[in-house]
Amino acid sequence: MTIGILKEPKEESRVALLPEAVKTLLSWNAQVIIETDAGLSAFTDNDTYKAVGASIKSRAEVLAESDMICSIQPLSQEEISKMKPQAVLLGQMGALFNPELTKFLVQEKRTAFSMELVPRTTRAQSMDVLSSMATVIGYKSVLLAASSLPRFFPMFMTAAGSITPAKVLILGAGVAGLQAIATAKRLGASVFAFDVRQAAKEEVLSLGAKFVDVEGAKEDKAAGGYAVEQSAEFIQKQKDTIHEYAAKSDVIITTAQIPGRKAPLLVEERTVLAMKPGSVIVDLAASSGGNCALTQADQTVEINGVKIIGVGNIASELPQDASKMYGKNYINFLKLIIKDGEINLNFEDDIVKGTCVCHQGEAVNSRISEMLTQ
Known part of the structure; x- marks a missing residue:
């Protein structure tokens, strides 16, 4: 499985995963590709990512080659269309406030997780980006x-x-x-x-x-x-x-x-x-x-x-510590959906189900389903 990390828009200084988090993913037998200069605004250069075993590629290559894309800010519809059909999108999409993007993800039969939807339960505290x-x-x-x-x-x-x-x-x-x-x-x-x-x-x-x-x-x-x-x-x-x-x-x-x-x-x-x-x-x-x-x-x-x-x-x-905290939340969530280096989605898990915007054309989170039917 290949996990891609994208460079955020100009107004966003954080990065989804710093090298310490990437190292954890690599230990799970996943490959990690980083968009060129993705970590620069968080004071992390390409060589630091390479040193832990990640590959550095262009944005187009990351979108086309990844089985999972991790970002912070939501991607455009055009960029989502460039991802593999079965690729999983993980980010903070503001799914309840961005119905146009949410409807697009459902219509395109994408699998997407929006981290602001993580349930506010004791078990999910370590994944709560909010x-x-x-x-x-x-x-x-x-x-x-x-x-x-x-x-x-x-x-x-x-x-x-x-x-x-x-x-x-x-x-x-x-x-x-x-x-x-x-x-x-x-x-x-x-x-x-x-x-x-x-x-x-x-x-x-x-x-x-x-x-x-x-x-x-x-x-x-x-x-x-x-x-x-x-x-x-x-x-x-x-x-x-x-x-x-x-x-x-x-x-x-x-x-x-x-x-x-x-x-x-x-x-x-x-x-x-x-x-x-x-x-x-x-x-x-x-x-x-x-x-x-x-x-x-x-x-x-x-x-x-x-x-x-x-x-x-x-x-x-505060991009350094904010990225570090954000990445730790991501890693804790990814433990639930990555098994033996592959994506394994268990919708019997309340955290996985609660965080999922949609999967294969169906809205999964109950609040998303309610929003789309209004």
Whole structure:
């Protein structure tokens, strides 16, 4: 079996597999071919891949010769058509948000796995690319906020007087939010955090932040750790509470998302206008509509002196460690579908079935099936 690793688009600095992960695949009796310069933006050259036993080839050759293609960003329909008919595609395709590509994969009877569909179960944690990248995103978002804020994060006692610590409000205490809390605390900020899930309260407090309580939230254990849609009454109470805390904050970092749906609106326009000039909002949900009413995806805008950063592919700004984590997730998943150097798909396995977009013309993941029938 031949596994191909592609060079990502210009705006993506990560690579699906670094040489250490490639070495693991080779130990499984698989051959690995790497597109020329695939790892350069992650500071890994062609010779480093060659040293572990991989071959370096052109993009056209990788597409035509591989039995499995591993990428991060989705491929174009044209490139998918150049793959072997039975080749398996593995990537992060945003299958629920990209119905056109998903329908094409089904129509072309392709076999495709989209890693953002990995079930949020204990057994699947080591394969969860969303959690891995959320760690990167949460960390980097605080550094981005700190570099954009016109004042210090920590408290300082100086000969010129005392500097009070910055107040940071984190909205959403999932993996990204918790990492943002930990990073902001390490930088010396005074941190407050909100989450509709009461289960997050203990984790927030353990990191030294104060938990913002809004009573009456609806929870669902089947949501895999994500927030669920709330009642109109709770949403208004939530917005009023956030408005109160936001007006006193120097930084807001928003992380709240609901799988397959538009991100919930947490920071209204009135809230932005009530914030102090010089304040910063980093919206990590910008790509799915944004948690802030005034967010513009992949752009930084300034409203009434408040800087709103609509974060794009921020994980790509730490390409070495992000690629390392991503590759480890891939290897753990590939253990389930590669046996004795060959592809072996067992759809009785809930992780394999849950991650599969389609196989031989049939949608496999239940959410994909539902989307295609709407």
